[in-house]
Amino acid sequence: MKYAVIKKEDVPRWLEHLKKKARLYAPKKKENRFIFRPVKDVREVCLDYIPTILPPKKYYFPQKEKLLKFSIEPFKTSKAISEFEEYILFAVHTCDIAGIQCMDVVFRDGPEDPNYLNRKDKMSIIGIECLDYCDEYANCASMATNVPRGGYDLMLVDLGEKYILHINSEKGELLIKGLAYIKEARDADMEGLERTREAKKKNFKEEFNAPLPAVYDTFDNNFSSKIWEDVGRRCVACGNCTAVCPTCYCFDVADEVDLSLNEGIRYRIWNSCQMDDFAKVAGGEDFRKGRDARQRHRYYRKFKYPVDKFNRHFCTGCGRCTRSCMAGISLVETVNSLLGEKK
Secondary structure, eight states: OOEEEEEGGGHHHHHHHHHHHSEEEEEEEETTEEEEEEOSOGGGBOSSOOOOSSOTHHHHSOSEEEEEEEEOSSSOEEEEOOOOOOEEEEEEEHHHHHHHHHHHHHHHSSSOOHHHHHHHHTEEEEEEOOSSOSSTTOOHHHHTOSSOOSOOSEEEEEOSSEEEEEEOSHHHHHHHTTOTTEEEOOHHHHHHHHHHHHHHTTTOOOSSSSOHHHHHHHHHHOTTOTHHHHHHHHOOOOOHHHHSOSSOOOEEEEEEEOTTSSEEEEEEEEOOTTSTTTTBOTTSOBTTOSHHHHHHHHHHHHHTHHHHHHSSOOOOOOOHHHHHOTTOOOHHHHHHHHHTSOO
16 A cells, blocks of 8 residues: 545644554744654644744754763773664654755765764655745755655655545655554545646746756856845854754754863754854864855855765755844845856
């Protein structure tokens, strides 16, 4: 069975079932925004939402993560912390699933990161496909992340009174196994899925003024563009854009020693290339002193460097960087300005 259907009225029952299987995280409304939180009351779960303030990245790549415990006396010893619980991410947008795929590429690239990979192995992903733009900030059509492209166990698509489920893995199969209210999809359901996706095409249009190959080319040719000076003048170096990005993975490592000065814990902590001291090295040299250079670096980390190394862009089109920018810097406007530059 590759596809199944569930009536909308049965989704709360399913959520209760999932809560018993593993720790469950899902989008929940917080004032006029949304956040991923542990599910306590299934009635609070939102399936129709704009991208959450932080991506679900905070669960598989925590903001502050214990790496190991160490002691100094009587011998120098250390023990890695690598025990993780099973958990489920529910109603993840396709743009955020693309972000997870980007992180997979990074942390599987040698040397592999055991903490990330062990935590990822414990995770099940239930996605939900957007049928229209979340809001005016998204650029998912140009990034081709507005449609499912793997990386999930189950995918929900709204067909009106019910959802059709694409079962994409053995994990996904187990999450619905034995549930009488989730039934195998029929031909009429598959036809409904086809009609829904055909109608969806009319709702999305390319946000960039050129296709992706041309976007990649413009980053080859515009490293010294005056546009970076303009972006740098407006930037306030708050770091919001990197904090909310699904594919930013820069981190620092810090040791916290207890009062005995004998034992401690080593942590991995999120960092940001937009911070003033990020590129400072011993001797006081700073390789990216200006905000223009730091903003340029951020864009190149989405559209140039990962394309060269991994053959994929690291912008997912979620719109979080634009949505959260205190200076009103728009990723789409910046890229389109670069595309308009004369070579």
